[in-house]
Amino acid sequence: MQNWIVLGATSGMARPFLRRLAIDGARLMLAGRDMEELETLAKDCKLRGAAEVEVIAFNIRDTAAFPALIDKLAATQGVLNLACFVGTMPEQSAIDADPMLIDEVVTDNFTGPAKFLSLLAPVMEARGEGVIVGVGSVAGDRGRVGNYVYGAAKAGFATYLSGLRNRLGRKGVHVMTVKPGPVETRMTEGMKLPFMAKPEQVAEDIMGGIERRANVLYTARIWYFIMMVIRAIPEPIFKKMSI
Amino acid sequence: MTKDTHYTGWGRALRAKGPVARPEKLRHLAELPPTPAFGMRRSYGDAPLNSGGAMVDMSGFDRFLAFDPETGCLTVEAGARIGDVATAFVPQGWIPAVMPGTGFATVGGCIAQDVHGKNHHHVGSFGAHVTEIVLLQNGVELTATPGTALFQATVGGLGQTGVILRATLRLKRCDGNLMLVTERRARNWEEHLAFLDASEASYTVGWIDATATGPAMGRGIVEEGEIGKGLVKERKRTAKVPLDxxxxxxxxxxxxxxxxxxxxxxxxxxxxxxxxxxxxxxxxDKIHDWNRLYGRRGFHQFQCVVPLSSARALRAMMERISTSGLASPLAVLKRMGAGRAGYLSFPMEGYTLAIDFPNRAAARDLIRTLEIETAEAGGRLYFAKDALAEGARIRTMYPELNLWQEEVARADPTGAYQTDLVRRLNLRSA
Incomplete structure (x- = not known):
């Protein structure tokens, strides 16, 4: 039996991914802050075919609650997998006005998920199987004027996941880093962004990535090439650009 | 609210610019002032547009909420796609009683246009199988049930009684997972109508060759479908039209x-x-964004229904279309039953004809002529497709318009839910 714990389950990007898992008949644990939304989502997953659905109150900033959840996960029967969709993205201008916000951005996008995954790592090592999907962002590939604090946090998370992959890969646990370009969710509401992907497409790409054990997955795929170009721009030129 | 977006209906000929909110949680929606809503914008014209004002995109509310395997009653959020409902429930032996020609249509949209399917002559319109609708009306949630004026003003009601949040559909038992389709050539108009009249199949539709003239005028293929069991090759990956x-x-x-x-x-x-x-x-649906085949200028779909007794008038209209050289391959002829569930529902017992035209001046002129002829034939135009009609003409086609107006005036006294279509056709004033 495939078990999936999904952190940030109420995010717009997580929903179609959950449905794919539900259709495959997986056992789901939906973790997030908004219990009412989680309950609704749970009904949806159940009706679409999930074997079992459980909702778990979870806040990435509440590290004190982590160990209890880790213990619960350690006791799970069957294969344990995790997907982390947790993240927040305040406007860069809001952060410029109040730099103390940086703490929250780094907690939500990097250190919170990293702490949880580091607590889970020994559990996964002992199990010797399973998949961890961490959702980063193409914003982490280069510091851009419009989004560099969020980008820095996602870059930190990506580097962390790379190390975790190195560690857990030896024990049969696969870690996949997902780097979505802009996705049509509430996070990007009203923004005009190039190559916007639908959450359904992201879910399909993630499922494909899991199947072929991709290490780093760009979605939509075109972002792999776009970011290759953007990373290659020399800093003296890049610093004058606003992209 | 959010920044302005350019958006269109499925036909892409009419456009709107304005803020579009994309809430994912009910409390996000509750924070907004009363605003008209759209789903997947599968209506062709301006039903899902609000120039100058704001719109709410309901496609994020697409969750299944409850299912009763005894009665087949399924409660879903308004943004749930009808095709997704079918995908999830056909393996369990249930199917939506009515499905329009695209699975991407949302349940909210199916209600607001009271859509019909290839089985309309047997089961009536979409609204006939809805047992409950929950609306958000000026910040207040309320429930509409069949038999009430609010229900009849909401079904086919173009979203003017408030935002549809969720609905309960009575699914139909279905014994099988594929379609057994009988296809027959109809050699001309007369044979085409005769086949449709004589069909006893559960699902019947005619494809019409809108370029055939002379003795072959009106020829086509009549498809009759029954749900069956067996193995069939799954559909291949979908294609996508990447450019205009x-x-x-x-x-x-x-x-x-x-x-x-x-x-x-x-x-x-x-x-x-x-x-x-x-x-x-x-x-x-296999070809994503097929509407882009019509290029940047978009296209129009003309769809009318005329009473059985006006078959001759419809033939004359078809003749006009065939000789114009303007039609596209997408042309459908169907026999309709009398079933309709709302004051502004499209169906009437008769024949319905739907044809796509690229958006050009000559095609617009032709459509206007066809509209006049539809009115003369005692027929009706479909709000889900219309982009060009004149308000005065289309209003006379809906004899229960005044009942709808009364209920809508109660539901939305300030006119907050008006859309471009409602304003263009002046539907809400006497």
Whole structure:
């Protein structure tokens, strides 16, 4: 039996991914802050075919609650997998006005998920199987004027996941880093962004990535090439650009 | 609220600019002032547009909420796609009683346009199988049930009684997972109508070659479908139209050649084949964004229904279309039953004709002529398709408009839910 714990389950990007898992008949644990939304989502997953659905109150900033959840996960029967969709993205201008916000951005996008995954790592090592999907962002590939604090946090998370992959890969646990370009969710509401992907497409790409054990997955795929170009721009030129 | 976005209906000929909110949680929606809503914008014209004002995109509210395996009653959020409902429930032996020609239509949209399917002559319209609708009306949630004026003003009501949040549908038992489709050539208009009249199948639809003239005028292929069991090759990966096509893509010679081939695809003596359900119900969904085939200027769909007694008038209209050289390959002829569930529902007992035209001046002129002829034939135009009609003419086609107006005036006294279509046709004032 495939078990999936999904952190940030109420995010717009997580929903179609959950449905794919539900259709495959997986056992789901939906973790997030908004219990009412989680309950609704749970009904949806159940009706679409999930074997079992459980909702778990979870806040990435509440590290004190982590160990209890880790213990619960350690006791799970069957294969344990995790997907982390947790993240927040305040406007860069809001952060410029109040730099103390940086703490929250780094907690939500990097250190919170990293702490949880580091607590889970020994559990996964002992199990010797399973998949961890961490959702980063193409914003982490280069510091851009419009989004560099969020980008820095996602870059930190990506580097962390790379190390975790190195560690857990030896024990049969696969870690996949997902780097979505802009996705049509509430996070990007009203923004005009190039190559916007639908959450359904992201879910399909993630499922494909899991199947072929991709290490780093760009979605939509075109972002792999776009970011290759953007990373290659020399800093003296890049610093004058606003992209 | 959010920044301005450019958006269109499915036909892409009419456009709007304004803020579009994309809430994912009910409390996000509750924070907004009363605003009209759209789902997947599968209506062709300006029903899902609000120039100058704001819109709410409900496609994020797409969750299934409850299912009763005894009665087949399924409660879903308004943004749930009807095709997704079918995908999830057909394996369990249930199917939406009515499905429109695209599985991407949302349940909210199906209600607001009171859509019909290929089985309208047997089961009536979408609204006939809705047992409850929950509306958000000026910040207050309320429930509409069949038999009430609010229900009849909401079904087919173009969203003017408030935002549809969720609904309960009574699904139909279905014993099988594929379609057994019998295809027959109809050699001309008379034979085409005769086949449709005589059909006793659960699902019946006619494809019409809108380029055929002379003795072959009105020829086409009549498809009759029954749900069956067995194994059939799953549909292949979907294709996508990545760019707006150039204008000649659907020019007259191309359409003529395509239609010729499409007609002769079916052997002269007909055939029966098994097909995946989605291929039968949603033939065009395989090609994502197929509306881009019509290029940047978009297209119009003309759809009318005329009473059975006006078959001759419809023939004259078809003749006009065939000789114009303007039609596209997408042309459908169907026999409708009398079933309709709302004051502004489209169906009436008779024949319905739907044809796509590229958005050009000549096509717009033709559509205007066809609209006059529809009115003269005692027929009706469909709000889900219309982009060009004159308010005065279309209003006379809906005899229960005043009942709808009364209820809408109660539901939305300030006119907060008005859309471009409602304003263009002046539907809300006497």
């Amino acid at each position: 096509a150039p204008h000649f893509a659907l020019s007259s010679p191309v359409v003529r050649a395509f239609n010729q081939a499409y007609y002769h695809r079916v052997p002269a003596h007909g055939r029966t084949i098994a097909r995946p359900m989605a291929d039968f119900f949603f033939p065009l």
